[in-house]
Amino acid sequence: MPTETPAGASDDRPAGALAETLAAIRPADPRALAEARAHQDRLTKPRGSLGALEDVAVRLAGAAAACPPPMPEPAALAIFAADHGVHARGVTPWPQEVTVQMVANFLAGGAVANAFAAQAGASVTVVDVGVAADLPDAPGLRRHKVAYGTADLSRGPAMTREQAVAALEAGIAVARDLVAAGARCLITGDMGIANTTASAALICAFTGADPATATGRGTGVDDETHARKVEVVREALRVNDLPADVARDAAPAGGVAWSGVRQEAALRVLAAVGGLEHAAIAGFVLGGAAARVPVILDGVIAGAAALAAAALHPAAIDHCVAGHRSAEPGHAAALAHLGLRPLVDLELRLGEGTGGLLAHPLVCAAVRVMHEVATFDSAGVTEKPV
Numbered sequence: 537m538p539t540e541t542p543a544g545a546s547d548d549r550p551a552g553a554l555a556e557t558l559a560a561i562r563p564a565d566p567r568a569l570a571e572a573r574a575h576q577d578r579l580t581k582p583r584g585s586l587g588a589l590e591d592v593a594v595r596l597a598g599a600a601a602a603c604p605p606p607m608p609e610p611a612a613l614a615i616f617a618a619d620h621g622v623h624a625r626g627v628t629p630w631p632q633e634v635t636v637q638m639v640a641n642f643l644a645g646g647a648v649a650n651a652f653a654a655q656a657g658a659s660v661t662v663v664d665v666g667v668a669a670d671l672p673d674a675p676g677l678r679r680h681k682v683a684y685g686t687a688d689l690s691r692g693p694a695m696t697r698e699q700a701v702a703a704l705e706a707g708i709a710v711a712r713d714l715v716a717a718g719a720r721c722l723i724t725g726d727m728g729i730a731n732t733t734a735s736a737a738l739i740c741a742f743t744g745a746d747p748a749t750a751t752g753r754g755t756g757v758d759d760e761t762h763a764r765k766v767e768v769v770r771e772a773l774r775v776n777d778l779p780a781d782v783a784r785d786a787a788p789a790g791g792v793a794w795s796g797v798r799q800e801a802a803l804r805v806l807a808a809v810g811g812l813e814h815a816a817i818a819g820f821v822l823g824g825a826a827a828r829v830p831v832i833l834d835g836v837i838a839g840a841a842a843l844a845a846a847a848l849h850p851a852a853i854d855h856c857v858a859g860h861r862s863a864e865p866g867h868a869a870a871l872a873h874l875g876l877r878p879l880v881d882l883e884l885r886l887g888e889g890t891g892g893l894l895a896h897p898l899v900c901a902a903v904r905v906m907h908e909v910a911t912f913d914s915a916g917v918t919e920k921p922v
């Protein structure tokens with residue numbers, strides 16, 4: 537993995553599917569945004585009375601470059617599964633084999649994500665990007681294994697640059713295929729024991745947050761394990777030479793145009809402290825954005841991955857909706873940095889895509905208003921005097 541990037545060297549820009557996807561991403565369309573805002577104000581309701589749902593509908597109009605935007609259904613959930621070398625540091629009480637066991641559970645339809653997906657009418661695809669075991673064939677399983685888990689991010693880079701790019705491109709391919717199969721809304725999901733540690737490290741590197749504030753209790757670790765987890769995140773940032781100025785390099789700065797240097801910094805951070813599922817989710821976000829299909833982000837793992845996607849191309853976030861805010865403290869930091877307001881806040885701390893799935897009916901309702909609600913003119917309702 538390159539540790540230094542010659543400034544502006546175009547040869548170091550990502551090539552292949554990643555480069556093509558980045559080149560295809562367009563920011564929110566200003567005309568559709570303005571039209572959607574104006575349309576909201578003509579509907580038979582007091583201005584602003586649908587609160588954050590109005591913002592969601594306007595956001596999706598900008599993303600689709602169409603007013604009203606297409607209904608975001610059917611939805612497709614992709615659960616990206618991978619293992620983590622940092623598991624060896626005792627950052628979670630759960631054995632690593634729970635990752636592969638939960639993959640089997642998803643495929644059998646027995647997880648919370650399956651129940652919520654059934655409720656939302658969403659399809660479920662499980663993607664092996666880096667589970668530390670071989671999986672038998674099963675309907676609904678996609679194989680994109682890049683490695684049998686990452687290396688320990690507290691001892692050195694978790695991935696090589698090539699592995700990070702391969703996982704990004706796996707996520708891009710999954711998004712492309714789900715859209716080709718008819719999905720009009722993508723929902724991110726994850727499974728990977730120990731992945732809240734990698735999430736915290738990514739959030740610190742991309743936002744400059746301190747490990748003590750960004751590192752949470754994940755599946756519910758005790759005080760002693762939490763203290764160790766914070767130290768492991770600190771070590772990861774030190775060992776991988778990721779001080780606060782790396783975050784400045786890699787993070788989107790208010791819509792500033794992206795550059796090869798920024799992309800290299802983003803790839804370096806992602807490879808150093810990310811998981812294979814984080815890279816794949818970042819690619820999934822980029823793939824949805826390139827296809828102008830909205831992406832509902834799940835919890836802290838998705839938030840960390842979206843920071844990587846934003847660093848690769850800030851406009852990708854124009855196509856995202858934050859499904860919920862997880863109980864993990866780093867998630868709030870990630871959402872604030874991305875400028876995203878979560879739709880649901882139910883103290884969930886599960887992952888798998890559960891928070892994204894719960895938000896899907898809200899996103900649909902917000903868009904349906906744009907399609908079906910009468911205007912003051914069409915319904916003959918008197919507006920309040922100005």
Ligand SMILES: Cc1cc2ncn([C@H]3O[C@H](COP(=O)(O)O)[C@@H](O)[C@H]3O)c2cc1C
Binds near residue numbers: 629754755
């Ligand atoms: C049975 C079970 C099901 C899960 N489904 C999602 N996660 C969530 O918990 C894990 C992250 O927490 P930590 O960093 O503390 O290990 C991830 O696998 C995440 O998807 C689960 C965790 C468990 C144990």
Ligand SMILES: O=C(O)c1cccnc1
Binds near residue numbers: 754835836886
């Ligand atoms: O925010 C999440 O998605 C989350 C939190 C704790 C454990 N697993 C996932």
